[in-house]
Amino acid sequence: MPSIGLLYPGHSAEDDFPALEARIGGDLQLPLVHTSVGEDAHRVDALLDLGGPERLAEGARVLLAEHSPDVIMWACTSGSFVFGWEGAHEQVALLEQATGLPTSSTSIAFVEACRSLDLTRVSVAASYPEDVAQEFVSYLGRGGIQVTAMGSHGIVTAAEVGTLGYAEVEAIVRGADLTGGAQAVLVPDTAMHTLEWIEPLEQAAGVPVLTANQVTIWQGLNLLGPIPHISALGTLFTRGGGD
Structure with a gap:
């Protein structure tokens, strides 16, 4: 195993x-x-x-x-x-x-997963403050992934992110801006519960959703x-x- x-x-x-x-x-x-x-x-x-x-x-x-x-x-x-x-x-x-x-x-x-799915344009839906989220955007750019839009939600601690339920996580994903031609939504925080919710999150977004x-x-x-x-x-x- x-x-x-x-x-x-x-x-x-x-x-x-x-x-x-x-x-x-x-x-x-x-x-x-x-x-x-x-x-x-x-x-x-x-x-x-x-x-x-x-x-x-x-x-x-x-x-x-x-x-x-x-x-x-x-x-x-x-x-x-x-x-x-x-x-x-x-x-x-x-x-x-x-x-x-x-x-x-x-x-x-995240970069390897995007490459596997041939994703080159993504929207980022981040729990982080904006300056930290921008660091992720820069990192993805070095990996050849263009971020067409970035949403930051200003949550300072991992402990607070861990308390978010499905409704809050779905709202973060639904809020991702897809107007720039994003092929997927990336949600970069292992402090966020997501593994039980991937399929409904994809249904809500209408595109693939990659979570941490x-x-x-x-x-x-x-x-x-x-x-x-x-x-x-x-x-x-x-x-x-x-x-």
Whole structure:
């Protein structure tokens, strides 16, 4: 049974993952270790600290000792893209060197998922304050993904994002501006519950919806080999076959 080890900062929407594990009936293991958090804030300086090498290395040591996963995902978007394109890739390279396991992150996963679906124009529906959301826009641009519109919702803490229910998440997705020819809506925050709601969110948006927790699982599977079909996880898992 494949095992994707998740390094997850703090406490917010981590229950998304065991809930998915239970729904798919034991075909996938998603062991999760919480990485330490200095300050829970969607602010660039706090996010650079959140994704620092010492915090990630400490979490990875626990993950290896307690769970022996096949691959590792740094399950955090903002704590990777704030390092920029090169920095985000260096972040996972250091983890890979330390653990000897294939490793990626949620930010990298967003770009790989877009490429798999041949998406080049997207609308971003971000929970973050505008300055942090703009960092994600810049990161996507380095990956060849044009952001036609960006909505930011000014939520400062991951803990608050984790309290959002379906109605609030749907409103964020419905609010995405598609008038510039966006082919999909990207929702970049692993603190947001989404894994149970991908299909209704796509119905609400009228285009594919890629969420942080969704692409994190997809990329972990992509590191292991062909992407299996998992029902109710949206277009990415029906059309995005990976490499």
